[in-house]
Amino acid sequence: MNIILAHNEISNWLSNRILQLYGLDDMPEVLEPENPQFGDFTTNVAFQLAKKVHKAPLSIAEEIVNSDLPECIKCADVTAGYINFSLSNDVISSIIKNLLSNPDDWRKLHTEKAKKIQVEFVSANPTGPLNIVSARAAAVGSTMANILRSVGHNVTTEFLLNDTGNQIHLLDNSFEARIAQIKGKEATIPENGYHGEYIKDYAVEYIESGTDVKPEQWILNKITSEQKQSLEKFRTHFDVWFSEKKFRRSGKIDSIIQRLESLGTTYERDKATWFAASKFNSNIKDFVLIKSDGEWAYGLVDIAYHANKFEERGFDIVYTILGPDHYGHRDRLEASMKALGHDDKLKILILQQVNILEGSEKVKMSKRAGKIITMDELIDDVGVDAARFFFLARRMEAHLDFDLNLARETSDVNPVYYVQYAHARIRSILKFAENKGLKIEKKINDIKFELAIEPEEILLIRKTIKFPLVVRNASIILGAHLIPFFLIEYSKLFHNFYTKHRVVGENRELSLTRLGISAAVAETIRWGLCLCGISTPNQM
RNA sequence: GCCCCUGUAGCUCAGCUGGAUAGAGCAUCGGACUUCUAAUCCGAGGGUCACAGGUUCGAAUCCUGUCGGGGGUGCCA
Numbered sequence: 081m082n083i084i085l086a087h088n089e090i091s092n093w094l095s096n097r098i099l100q101l102y103g104l105d106d107m108p109e110v111l112e113p114e115n116p117q118f119g120d121f122t123t124n125v126a127f128q129l130a131k132k133v134h135k136a137p138l139s140i141a142e143e144i145v146n147s148d149l150p151e152c153i154k155c156a157d158v159t160a161g162y163i164n165f166s167l168s169n170d171v172i173s174s175i176i177k178n179l180l181s182n183p184d185d186w187r188k189l190h191t192e193k194a195k196k197i198q199v200e201f202v203s204a205n206p207t208g209p210l211n212i213v214s215a216r217a218a219a220v221g222s223t224m225a226n227i228l229r230s231v232g233h234n235v236t237t238e239f240l241l242n243d244t245g246n247q248i249h250l251l252d253n254s255f256e257a258r259i260a261q262i263k264g265k266e267a268t269i270p271e272n273g274y275h276g277e278y279i280k281d282y283a284v285e286y287i288e289s290g291t292d293v294k295p296e297q298w299i300l301n302k303i304t305s306e307q308k309q310s311l312e313k314f315r316t317h318f319d320v321w322f323s324e325k326k327f328r329r330s331g332k333i334d335s336i337i338q339r340l341e342s343l344g345t346t347y348e349r350d351k352a353t354w355f356a357a358s359k360f361n362s363n364i365k366d367f368v369l370i371k372s373d374g375e376w377a378y379g380l381v382d383i384a385y386h387a388n389k390f391e392e393r394g395f396d397i398v399y400t401i402l403g404p405d406h407y408g409h410r411d412r413l414e415a416s417m418k419a420l421g422h423d424d425k426l427k428i429l430i431l432q433q434v435n436i437l438e439g440s441e442k443v444k445m446s447k448r449a450g451k452i453i454t455m456d457e458l459i460d461d462v463g464v465d466a467a468r469f470f471f472l473a474r475r476m477e478a479h480l481d482f483d484l485n486l487a488r489e490t491s492d493v494n495p496v497y498y499v500q501y502a503h504a505r506i507r508s509i510l511k512f513a514e515n516k517g518l519k520i521e522k523k524i525n526d527i528k529f530e531l532a533i534e535p536e537e538i539l540l541i542r543k544t545i546k547f548p549l550v551v552r553n554a555s556i557i558l559g560a561h562l563i564p565f566f567l568i569e570y571s572k573l574f575h576n577f578y579t580k581h582r583v584v585g586e587n588r589e590l591s592l593t594r595l596g597i598s599a600a601v602a603e604t605i606r607w608g609l610c611l612c613g614i615s616t617p618n619q620m
Numbered sequence: 621g622c623c624c625c626u627g628u629a630g631c632u633c634a635g636c637u638g639g640a641u642a643g644a645g646c647a648u649c650g651g652a653c654u655u656c657u658a659a660u661c662c663g664a665g666g667g668u669c670a671c672a673g674g675u676u677c678g679a680a681u682c683c684u685g686u687c688g689g690g691g692g693u694g695c696c697a
Contacts (some may be wrong), residue, residue: 109637111639113639113640114635114640114641114643115640115641118640122639122640124638124639124640127639127677127678130677131677137677159640160640161640161677162639162640205697242697245696245697246696246697247696247697350695351695352695354695363622363623363624364623364693365693367694367695368694368695369695370695371695372695373695375695377694377695377696377697378696378697379697381697382697403691404624404625404690404691404692405691405692406692406697407623407624407625407691407692407693408623408624408691408692408693408694409692409697410624410692411623411624430624430625430691432625432626432690432691433690433691435690473632473633473634473645474632474633474634475633475634477624477625477626478625478626478633478634479625479626479689479690479691480632481632492659493645493646493659494645495644495645495646497659498645498659498660500659501657501659501660502660504657504659505656505657505659505660508656508657509656509657510656511656512656513656516656557637561633561634562634565633565634565635565644568634568644568645569643569644572644572661575660575661576660576661576662578656578657578660578661579652579658579660579661579662580661580662582655582656583656584656585656598656619657620657620659
C-alpha cells in the first residue's frame with residue numbers, strides 16, 4: 081500500500097457513491113485539508129452537488145458516507161458539509177514500514193503512464209562563462225527532470241549548443257583581435273563584440289599552448305568544456321549536447337521548409353519566405369523563415385530542431401525552459417508545432433529572469449560588455465546547496481531579485497541548512513541508538529506505530545506518508561518549488577518534535593517507535609533534497 | 621497600442637485548476653541548553669491579499685476594468 085493508491089481508492093469510492101446515489105458521473109476532488117483536525121483527506125463534493133441534486137450539502141454528505149467505507153479508511157466524518165477521511169492505522173503503519181525496509185522502491189512512484197520526455201534548459205550561447213541566470217535555469221531544469229523521473233517517466237536532459245551564427249562570429253572576431261593585440265599587432269574588437277577580460281585570458285592561454293587548432297574552434301571548445309564543468313559542479317547533468325552546426329548540415333531544415341510550404345503555411349513577401357503564424361494564433365505576427373539573402377532565420381532552425389525532437393527522436397513531450405526575453409518566441413514555436421501536427425506535445429516554460437542588485441542598484445548583465453556574475457563565482461560565494469535551494473524555493477513565474485551581498489550574508493540563514501540540520505540530527509540520533517543496541521533497520525517489524533500518540537508524532541507521520549503526493553503534484557504542475565517548501569515545513573515539524581520528546585529513552589518500545597518515525601523522516605528529507613540536487617550531510 | 625509575467629507581514633517569498641481561522645523564512649522583542657547536535661525550540665507584535673466592480677453557498681485564488689513593476693512585440697539569436 082502507498083499513499084497514491086489510498087488516494088485513488090478514495091476517489092474511486094466517491095465517484096461510485098455519487099453514481100449510485102444520484103446517477104452522476106463526476107470525478108470528485110480529494111484534497112488534503114490544511115488543518116490536521118479534518119483528517120487525512122477531504123472532499124467538498126457535497127457542495128458541488130447541492131445545486132444539481134437540489135439538496136443541502138450536509139444531507140448529501142451524510143448520504144454519501146452512509147455505506148461501507150473504502151478499506152484504507154478508518155472513519156469518514158461529516159463537518160459542515162465537508163467529508164473528512166482518516167486513514168486506518170494499519171495503512172499508515174504499513175506505508176511507513178514499507179518506506180523503511182525499501183527506501184529505494186519507495187522513491188519510485190510509477191504513478192503516471194511512462195512517457196518519453198525531454199527537458200531542454202540553459203542552452204546558453206557558448207560565448208563566455210555561464211552566469212547566474214543560467215544557474216537558475218540549471219537548478220530548475222535539473223530538478224524538474226529529477227521529479228519527472230521519480231514519477232516514472234523516461235527523461236532526457238538536453239543542452240542546445242548554439243555553435244554557429246552571428247554571436248559565434250563575433251566571439252571569434254573578438255578572440256582573434258585579442259590574440260593579435262597580445263602579439264603586438266594593431267587590432268580592434270568589434271563594437272558589439274565580446275569585451276570581457278576572460279577573452280584576453282583565453283587569448284594568452286591559446287598563444288602559450290602553441291596549439292595548431294584554429295582559434296575559432298579552440299575558443300568554442302574551451303568555453304563549452306568550461307560550461308560543462310560549471311554545470312556538473314552545480315550538479316546539473318545533460319544527457320545530450322545537441323550541436324546546431326551539425327544539425328544545420330543534416331538536411332532536415334530543407335525538408336521542414338518544404339513541408340511547411342506544402343501545408344500551405346508559408347508565403348513570399350519582399351523576397352523572403354514567411355510563416356503564416358497568425359493563422360494558428362491570432363495574437364502573433366507572421367515571421368520570416370528564409371531571409372531575403374537566402375539565409376535561414378533563427379525561427380526556422382528552431383522549428384526544425386523542435387520537430388526533430390518529435391519526429392526523429394520520438395519524444396512524447398518536450399519541455400523547453402526559456403528566459404522571458406524569448407517569450408515572443410514561445411508562441412511562434414508552439415504555432416509551428418501545431419502546423420506540423422505536434423499539438424500539445426511541446427510545452428515552453430518561461431522561467432522569469434534574475435535581476436542582479438548591488439545594494440539597491442540594478443546591474444545590467446551583459447556578456448558582450450563583460451559584466452556578469454558567473455555561475456562559478458556564485459558557487460564559490462554561497463555554495464551549490466545554498467544556491468540551488470535559493471533558486472528552487474520560488475516558482476518559475478516569480479521575478480527574482482538577487483542581491484549578491486545579501487546572498488553571501490544570508491547564506492548562513494538559508495533554509496537549506498535548516499533542512500540539512502534536521503537530517504544530520506536524525507543520523508546522529510540513529511547512531512546514538514545503535515550504540516545502545518537499537519539498530520532500527522533490524523527492528524522494523526517490531527515497531528508499534530500505535531504507540532505514537534503525541535500530536536508532534538502524529539503530524540510527522542501524516543506528513544511523511546504524504547510526501548509522494550507532493551512529488552506527484554510537482555510533476556503535474558511542473559512546480560519544483562513545492563519540494564523545498566515542503567522540506568522547510570517538514571523539518572520544522574521534526575525540530576519541534578525533537579525538542580519536546582526524547583527519542584531514545586527508558587521505554588524500549590516507545591524508543592523504537594520514535595526511532596522509526598525519525599528514520600522515516602530522514603529518508604524523506606534525503607529523497608527531497610536529492611530531487612533538488614542538494615547534499616544530505618550526516619553531520620553538521 | 622497589443623501580448624506575457626507580476627503586486628500577499630518591515631524584507632524575501634509560499635498559498636492561485638475557488639473551500640474550513642491568510643502562512644513560512646529573515647528582521648524585531650521576550651523566554652528555553654546538566655539530558656539523543658542550541659545551525660534548534662517556544663512565545664509576542666506585525667495584513668485593506670495593489671485598487672474597484674462582478675460570478676458564487678463560499679474569492680488571495682476565477683472574470684472585467686484601473687494603477688504600479690518586469691519582459692516581449694527584428695529579414696538578431
